[in-house]
Amino acid sequence: MNTVIRSQLLRFSVGRGQQFRFSTAAANGNDLVIGTVDETLGIAMLTMNRPPANSLSLEMNEAICTSLKTMESNPKIQSVILSSSNPKIFSAGLDVSELVSPHPDRLPKFWNSLQQLYLDLYGSRLAVVAAIQGHAPAAGCFLAMACDYRIMSSGDIGGEGGGDMKKRFVPTIGLNETQLGIAAPPWMGQLLVRTIGFRQAELALAMGTLFPPDRALSIGLVDAIESEQHGAESTIIEGLSELLPSISKDQASNPLMQKAFKQATTFAKIPPHARVASKLVTRQSHIHDMIATRDEDTAHFCGFVTQEAVQKNLIAYVEAMKSKSKKK
């Protein structure tokens, strides 16, 4: 028998056997993230589900943190796959509507929720595997970098247009803020430095480079790339289908999801205390630095974003984004 426990933020549905599912609901009742947990395997899946682009609003940041904390509080869980319900967008980064003409009370709360997301994800006791099926610009790239392992789609998914004129879908990843007339916050830029090294990061930040999968792999921004050509049904691996939320069931034969699942399984088998201790060796001092400079960082962000010139740039950027989307 299924039991459903409801609270203001979390909805848990206790399903068959050892598997638990939960959704975190937004104010409008939609599930911003969907979580599934398999205690036998020690693996969870956190699927971002904020159409159209999984952009990070205040509520979305909080929903990811709440889900992650819930998974962490289960001692049987050792690893989690971070994925998207949108096959072409992992996350489009910050919800730009949070930045344009912001409410003075909401803006610092929004930034605090992003800082908290960094602290919770980067410092999680769980090993987090990012399954990057689609684009991951700006804070979408940050999300991936805060994980422990990144697998990106090679982009040969279906295509658009049909026939010989088939257009390849090529996802990209990177901190492209300078292209938008803003700068990545220092802690986000430093995360890029730690991921791909000083010189590559210095160049990528200055140029606002968005890397296609093969380039992302060659500079170490992602750890693996994988085709998304769905395999035959016989290649379905046990356990993955049950872990996928109902909206993503068709992903069970997707090699990228399978690779993420295998990596999460590998992480889950490593002695947890040793794995967590070694994660702290490389990450703890950066987490402490962020905590120490958090208020200063918030003040800097709010001051920067509310500048007239920055607002002008952002308004023009959002208008261009909307008219591009209308033309489709």
Ligand SMILES: CC/C=C\C/C=C\CCC/C=C/CC(=O)SCCNC(=O)CCNC(=O)[C@H](O)C(C)(C)COP(=O)(O)OP(=O)(O)OC[C@H]1O[C@@H](n2cnc3c(N)ncnc32)[C@H](O)[C@@H]1OP(=O)(O)O
């Ligand atoms: C010294 C300075 C110190 C400190 C400064 C401090 C702080 C400054 C802040 C710095 C931090 C910035 C981090 C960020 O993340 S900024 C946001 C950056 N993100 C983007 O620019 C991405 C924009 N989106 C895209 O490029 C494309 O949408 C994408 C490649 C992701 C997908 O392309 P596709 O063609 O598939 O879809 P679209 O038609 O473009 O979009 C579909 C719908 O989604 C909406 N959308 C897309 N991105 C966003 C977003 N980031 N926020 C809100 N909404 C978004 C888009 O408008 C379409 O919506 P509809 O029109 O269909 O409703």
